[in-house]
Amino acid sequence: MKDDTLLTHAGRDPQANYGIVNPPVYHASTVLFPTLDALLARGQAAVSYGRYGTPTHFSLEQAMAALERAEGAVILPSGLAAITAALTACVSQGDHILVTDGLYSPTRRFCAEELKRFGVETEYYPPEIGADIAALIRPNTSVVFTESPGSQTFEVQDLPAIAAAAHENGATVINDNTWGAGYYFKPLEKGADIVVHAGTKYPVGHADAMLGMVVYNAASEARIRRSVKNFGGFAGPDDVYLAQRGLRTMGVRLQRHYESGMKIARWLAERPEVLRIMHPAMEDDPGHALWKRDFTGACGLFGFVLDTADRTALSAMLDNMTYFGMGYSWGGYESLLIPTWPEKSRSCYSWAPGGQTMRIHVGLEDPDDLIADLEAGFERLGKAG
Numbered sequence: 001m002k003d004d005t006l007l008t009h010a011g012r013d014p015q016a017n018y019g020i021v022n023p024p025v026y027h028a029s030t031v032l033f034p035t036l037d038a039l040l041a042r043g044q045a046a047v048s049y050g051r052y053g054t055p056t057h058f059s060l061e062q063a064m065a066a067l068e069r070a071e072g073a074v075i076l077p078s079g080l081a082a083i084t085a086a087l088t089a090c091v092s093q094g095d096h097i098l099v100t101d102g103l104y105s106p107t108r109r110f111c112a113e114e115l116k117r118f119g120v121e122t123e124y125y126p127p128e129i130g131a132d133i134a135a136l137i138r139p140n141t142s143v144v145f146t147e148s149p150g151s152q153t154f155e156v157q158d159l160p161a162i163a164a165a166a167h168e169n170g171a172t173v174i175n176d177n178t179w180g181a182g183y184y185f186k187p188l189e190k191g192a193d194i195v196v197h198a199g200t201k202y203p204v205g206h207a208d209a210m211l212g213m214v215v216y217n218a219a220s221e222a223r224i225r226r227s228v229k230n231f232g233g234f235a236g237p238d239d240v241y242l243a244q245r246g247l248r249t250m251g252v253r254l255q256r257h258y259e260s261g262m263k264i265a266r267w268l269a270e271r272p273e274v275l276r277i278m279h280p281a282m283e284d285d286p287g288h289a290l291w292k293r294d295f296t297g298a299c300g301l302f303g304f305v306l307d308t309a310d311r312t313a314l315s316a317m318l319d320n321m322t323y324f325g326m327g328y329s330w331g332g333y334e335s336l337l338i339p340t341w342p343e344k345s346r347s348c349y350s351w352a353p354g355g356q357t358m359r360i361h362v363g364l365e366d367p368d369d370l371i372a373d374l375e376a377g378f379e380r381l382g383k384a385g
């Protein structure tokens with residue numbers, strides 16, 4: 001089954017539900033057992049207590065696992081909750097973990113402020129390290145965490161090379177695949193053991209719910225399931241429904257995000273106000289060869305660097321955009337444009353791009369309207385600068 005067919009059909013069974021196309025939304029805490037025998041055997045029941053999930057959760061888990069070619073998936077209340085669940089399932093006191101420096105900032109904070117308290121040491125490595133990561137692996141290295149392309153700076157990682165080195169030394173490889181959305185990148189096929197997602201982004205797709213997923217290979221299933229169960233994370237059924245509904249159209253949405261994103265990236269590349277673009281699908285991007293080898297497309301999120309960091313000029317541009325909104329998260333249908341400061345959250349390499357770093361999310365609007373909006377913004381930037 002191809003991915004677009006899978007997104008349409010995975011995780012639903014209309015004939016098990018009166019022929020209704022979409023799975024029902026179960027609201028549940030207590031689940032009743034008809035006999036004492038059934039109560040005592042509840043560990044074997046498909047549904048035994050609300051917190052352990054209902055068919056609403058199983059529907060999305062099955063669809064995500066199928067999309068990622070995974071053994072299974074578990075739903076968490078946010079992308080960050082999925083990341084912290086995956087990490088806590090894999091580390092113990094005294095461990096050392098290797099984490100990409102191109103990291104989503106809240107993951108970095110979790111390592112620095114929480115894992116540290118439990119005696120887990122985090123070491124950052126440059127995203128482009130590839131097979132050289134072998135030199136950093138210690139006997140107590142339990143996890144190599146990857147995120148590709150990296151947040152804000154969009155470096156592509158050589159996941160197969162990193163995974164080979166990690167596995168040779170018994171470490172587990174976790175990949176944050178929010179950018180690839182499980183659609184344009186299949187990390188489990190490239191060596192990852194566990195993949196985490198901010199379902200908040202493209203799976204939900206409409207900026208109206210928060211959700212996370214951990215998908216895992218067979219070897220990682222027991223510890224992920226155990227840890228999630230013990231920590232008690234639970235996503236509400238209405239939000240889970242929004243994500244499984246969003247998945248049905250994610251393929252066509254992503255294709256449009258990709259196409260419009262490329263058109264706008266190419267337009268930006270010609271602008272005198274733009275010093276550089278960070279978009280791995282652009283031919284001159286340093287990560288392009290790896291992206292071409294491992295990815296089948298690109299989402300609507302990328303970066304660029306403006307030739308000025310002047311606050312007055314930046315305000316003149318950003319305060320008056322017609323279609324581009326300023327705000328966090330991404331992956332919804334709408335376009336977003338914000339300044340970012342990767343230089344504040346890098347540990348092992350410096351980011352000195354010579355101007356203001358920006359992050360753009362190209363939404364589903366007509367790209368020509370978006371280009372006109374950017375063009376007018378650049379005019380205000382130039383006049384105020």
Ligand SMILES: *Cc1c(COP(=O)(O)O)cnc(C)c1O
Binds near residue numbers: 104147200210211
């Ligand atoms: C947004 C994001 C997350 C966190 O997702 P939330 O649902 O906001 O918690 C994790 N990783 C990446 C790469 C993200 O962009």
